[in-house]
Amino acid sequence: MPPSPPSPRSRIQGDAYEDAGLRSSHGVTKGAARALLRMGVITRREYAQLLAASALVKQPPSSYLSGLPLSASARVALSSPRAPRREPPRRVCPISLEPVCAEATGSHSFCFSTLPAEGEGGGQEGGSDKERACVVWYDVRALCSYLIATGNFVEPTSRRPIGAKDVEVLASKLLQLGEKEMEEKLCSTFASSARATQWREQMDLLEGLDRCVGEVVTEMLRLVEGRSAATDGEFRLCMLLPHFDHFFGQLIQADEAYAMQCIDQYIRVLSGPPTHPTPDAHGLLPACLSVLREKQKALKGQVEKGKRKACQDQRQRREDGGRGGSGGAGSRGGWLSGWFGL
Incomplete structure (x- = not known):
């Protein structure tokens, strides 16, 4: 009698085990078998048989699982093919819409981050600061051109203020790129913007x-x-x-x-x-x-x-x-x- 088709629940469980890395390429790990036992996919007898077969047979799971008396859901959860890994998303500048080289020391890129520095407190309980954190990569020329044109020193995506330290980093990167004129415009625009902000707060x-x-x-x-x-x-x-x-x-x-x-x-x-x-x-x-x-x-x-x-x-x-x-x-x-x- 052919085995019954696997249920959607067993497929989901198998994908979850694959994503969590509970099964190696040479056998079922002890943690994976224990997880299957806790979730009710296999019995204690099947759990013992899996551990024994995995310890003795160093072959892919599909080769030695066929000889074990496992249920259909357990067999599908253990022998489902590994999902292909997704490539990490490419970092794209929100202004120029071009890929950005993610190097903190690169002169062409600038990383605007609101994550707490090492040694600082983690903020409120529950990780609320990390949830509100922002990490955005920019092309230096595109970001500086935007700041000079608008005069609004606020990060475009998160609307967080760009401080004096960020402007100093941008100015140094512009000097490395040979953009002396743009560096002077950036500093003068930031100074006038700071004075205007101070005047508005005073008023x-x-x-x-x-x-x-x-x-x-x-x-x-x-x-x-x-x-x-x-x-x-x-x-x-x-x-x-x-x-x-x-x-x-x-x-x-x-x-x-x-x-x-x-x-x-x-x-x-x-x-x-x-x-x-x-x-x-x-x-x-x-x-x-x-x-x-x-x-x-x-x-x-x-x-x-x-x-x-x-x-x-x-x-x-x-x-x-x-x-x-x-x-x-x-x-x-x-x-x-x-x-x-x-």
């Missing part, structure tokens, strides 16, 4: 602090106009002033000139337009304006002092530059340091 900080102070000034205006339901306006005003000092002090530390413009606007909001002054229901307007004008006066003196100091520093730098002469390696190094903000 976000200033606008956020301005909103915090503006909320306190708006509450003061409600107390002055009598729109607040509380009857103890003076007590509530005393509670608001520390908040004003806290947020406005942070605004002064961030940018004195911007804080000077803001304090002028706060005074105008509390005073109201000349044709329609702010109604003072509880007599709190003079107290609020006196506090803000004291802040304005102190800040004005601080700003003028800072301007005088800046003029003195600029004059001193000019004198030092005149004594040091023009040109030379020293002046170029100072220009580069100022360009990159070092």
Whole structure:
């Protein structure tokens, strides 16, 4: 009686054993037989027969399995042909769509990786950092041309920022390729991009602090106009002033000139337009304006002092530059340091 055709489950199990490397070319390994026994594909008697036959007969499995009393599923799982190995995918640059030589020391290729370096922590439990990791290979000329054209130093596929260390590596590879002009453009574009990013972050900080102070000034205006339901306006005003000092002090530390413009606007909001002054229901307007004008006066003196100091520093730098002469390696190094903000 011919054996029954193998079930899909037995084929899947056989492929799984082949992928896991549980069977060698000269016989069934002990681990493979044990795995078959655990999964219920073979019995304990068949398990013992497999081990004995594999130890005594050094031939391919298809030659000695035919003489063993095995079930059809076990026979198919052990004698299924080995699946051909797939070739590893070729690394292709996402920009130029051309193959990239995967060599970390090659001057034509650049590897952008977010994997943690050796010796660093593995991140959160469960391997979440490895799951979010990104390893992309680029052609150096294609990536640098993209960064120069867009001015956006963000990795195109993962949208991760490209830092100063990555730019240094790219610049050195461009010099190795003889692309001096492209290297200078890359450095200048990165410097201007870094300054623009720093300016945007500074403006976000200033606008956020301005909103915090503006909320306190708006509450003061409600107390002055009598729109607040509380009857103890003076007590509530005393509670608001520390908040004003806290947020406005942070605004002064961030940018004195911007804080000077803001304090002028706060005074105008509390005073109201000349044709329609702010109604003072509880007599709190003079107290609020006196506090803000004291802040304005102190800040004005601080700003003028800072301007005088800046003029003195600029004059001193000019004198030092005149004594040091023009040109030379020293002046170029100072220009580069100022360009990159070092």
